[in-house]
Amino acid sequence: MKKSGWKIILGVAVLVCVICLGRFGWVKYQDYKTEQARKATLKEIASTEFTGENEGKEPEKVPAGVKHGQKINFKKLIKINSDIYAWIYVPGTRIDYPVAQSQESDDHYLKYNFKNEPEFAGCIYTEKANKKDFSDPNTVFYGHNMRNGTMFNNITNYKEESFFNEDNKISIIMNNTLYEYEVFSVYVKNVNEVNLAIGFASEDEFINYAYNEAEESLYKKDVDFSAEDNLITLVTCSYEFTDARTIVVARRCN
Secondary structure: OOHHHHHHHHHHHHHHHHHHHHHHHHHHHHHHHHHHHHHHHHHHHOOOOOOOOOOOOOOOOOOOOOEEOOEEOHHHHHHHOOOEEEEEEOOOOOOEEEEEOOOOOOOHHHOEOOOOOEOOOOOEEEOOOOOOOOOOOEEEEEOOEOOOOOEOHHHHHHHOHHHHHOOOOEEEEEOOEEEEEEEEEEEEEEHHHOOOOOOOOOHHHHHHHHHHHHHHOOOOOOOOOOOOOOEEEEEEEEOOOOOEEEEEEEEEOO
């Protein structure tokens, strides 16, 4: 083969390597940005201006006709705020709220209620890295720990062993379909040590992550995980020490 032919082949090979390396770098950069945004959100929750160090006011009441038991009038909710896409409910607690997701800023609903109006208590929300159909291996919810017992204050109930061991499933309602999740882990950790994942490079990585979350728990449950499992993680600030977070992790059971 002529030297010019080898030069062409070599040039193509180099180009392919550059493209592959560039794509790999871009993916890693996007993962890095997502992780940094998540850490920023966790730190923002710690801000005493928004975490309920003061009593705060009761969150804005949901209008009549929106919620009837487990049947949610999502059409009415979406007219109020198109960012609303789900509902979270935990029996035996005051957690019974719409869930929002802003496509502009992940921490938007730390400071805005479900009507997208400025409010101290904010709104329960997920970040835009999570799909809104709960098909991700792990969906992470954020909410304030309000001193008056509202928003995500009551997820701290799971730190009581009796409550943890009761059948206190977390209900997620979307398009009037009920998804139930059984809690298998609750723990308190410094925000700088919290490592929450949404996507995973392999099935084994996800399964190892789930087992690690179970191992973190203050109390243990006998759980086996598979690649088909779906998790949700609830995050709120905590007051055991500076920058503490209470983390509750549950697995879909229906």
